[in-house]
Amino acid sequence: MTIHVALGARSYPIHIERGLLGRAADHLVPLARGRTMAIVTDENVRPHLDTLQAALTAAGVASEAIVLAPGEATKSWGQLETLTDRLLDLGVERNDHVVALGGGVIGDLVGFACAILKRGCNFVQVPTTLLAQVDSSVGGKTAINAAAGKNLIGAFHQPAMVLIDPDTLDTLPPREARAGYAEIVKYGLIDDPEFFAWCEANGAALLAGDADARIHAITHSVTAKARIVGEDEHETRGRRALLNLGHTFGHALEAETGYSSRLLHGEAVAAGMALAFAFSAEQGLCAVEDAARVAAHLRDAGLPGGLAAAGVDADGETLVAHMLHDKKMDAGTLPFLLARGIGQTYLDRSVDLGAVAAFLNAARG
Template sequence: MRQVEVGLGDRSYPIVIENGLLDRAGEVLAPYARSGRLIVVADDQVWVAQGPRLERSGLAIALVTIPAGEGSKSWNMLSRLVDDLLALEVERSDHVVALGGGMIGDLTGFAASIVKRGCNFVQVPTTLLAQVDSSVGGKTAINTPAGKNMVGTFHQPSAVLIDPSTLDTLDRRQLRAGYAEVVKYGLIGDLGFFDWCEEKALDLLAGDVDAQLQAIETSVRAKAAIVGEDERETSGRRALLNLGHTFGHAFEAEAGFSDRLLHGEGVAIGMALAFRFSAERGLCPAADADRVEAHLEAVGLPVRSDLGTPASLVAHMAHDKKKSSGRVPFILARGIGRAFVDPTIELAEVEDFLARWRGQS
């Protein structure tokens, strides 16, 4: 067992990482069950794959299933989930367990934050993306026509329980998409970890448990440290975690937040663009941008997309929730492992860059 703490004073919580953890669900989840009853919100596909492990726990499972897919991060599904939790007579002292990927964690955490003015929840992420990123840090949200994650709250979980064996049932595309959020930590501030990723990524994606454990622990330690310093993204430190996301979310919006482009795929394209944009501005060696693209392509992630036009992509960026004083802060880089926040970028400059990138000028 590996354990990392998110240090937030009296709201600190553990991240527990252990292969096969869900096979001890009775022991691990019992502290979060009231009178032996555990309220679980699960992706319907994840429940088929992982539910039997919880059902063998000996706990009485009160289950709410949510249709799989990013489309469930919506007002309608949030309303339905809240009604379901109220029908189960959830109490503020209860712990609602979110079993699934990032969609389930975001949706369940949001519902838990508003039901009866806030009840507890536990993250049990089952995708690589959720294990290394979205389950840690307390961001909850739904999507709206205005953009991705535009409505939500900060609501920290009571614990994050990570079992890499759940990745065995994940399809290859989802696993690769999750890997984008792993390598992000190297690109932000850890050149040594990026070096490790170049060496071990294919082992991780092939199911090497040691590589998965190392990647997950390194990622959550990095994120826990940043969240502990800047919980609500007020100092700018936590904003570094958005490397590639401003570009990536725009492509996701063009895809209608559908499986046409997975979140991690959008982030991969966005990180490649962030480094290429940085190189074009003379901030970052072009060789580093080339190296980032080469690695992403080597693991099967996209670095280009034909979705949208430069103008439509920038229009999506204009609605970025991090916008301040009319400007959207971009995460750029002075090199691999040297990301920084630049709040001075004009969207017109980004549109011109995207046009050149597309070969349209």
């Protein structure tokens, strides 16, 4: 299937197909322009790198690989400098296309490097993790982390194309698959209760490797995100902000755990979504049964449904302090994604942070 992100002159296709990595040259050869393509990846993705480079070589396209260390720590100033220097050494031009092969970390870092290299060059997303395939590879959000918080230094820079091969998930560790699944569940919780019910019925099969379930979830998620991005590319009208469900709580949990493997991004988002629904229920916004249903499904999927399961024991005041560095702060207020029910997420700009801290202290206890 091919899905289009409709952004006028910045529109681009998202191709979803099993075995696509081995046939990626069909899409990349026209972009290569007879030049050497730079491929940026990490150590964990070497088998997929071999497949991609073999496909390009067979099509007569030379490539150079830049292999970085895996993990969230790679989204840093130091690695950004290393990457841009390497791309300049390779002679990358503004009209060249750099390939980002890997998960969300590689996609975010490469996208930001391409946004600033020579005032902007092109890149192609080839996501190899479930989280990247259903979320971070689409939409043009690129960034690195700072000491103050996650994704605070970045730019909107759309890819020229996204190539999604669900078969790359065969080598994905189960924990990474579960982390990506959290972002799939998110689309049901935002505005699609029928899809959340589908997740409840089919999530276990998807995580067990069922190919049909994977493709349905990926296609449904990407279609939803492409529609929202097309409506609100730069998150100025509030519609795209709905995609941040669970992220305000989740980023605070990631900050508290040092952006480390203690808590993966998708795990933090899962805990954050459970907390957002629990807080909504406490505030009388949604039924307690809805919040319990969300937490139960996340737990059934092997994801954390709260603070303790996320391995976080910080008090509410500490976690709220992390939230104050959120890039969505506006005139001293922090918008929260809350819910009136499953599939009824909305943006609330009037949340009392003292109430959030008290809620988190109670949840901790």
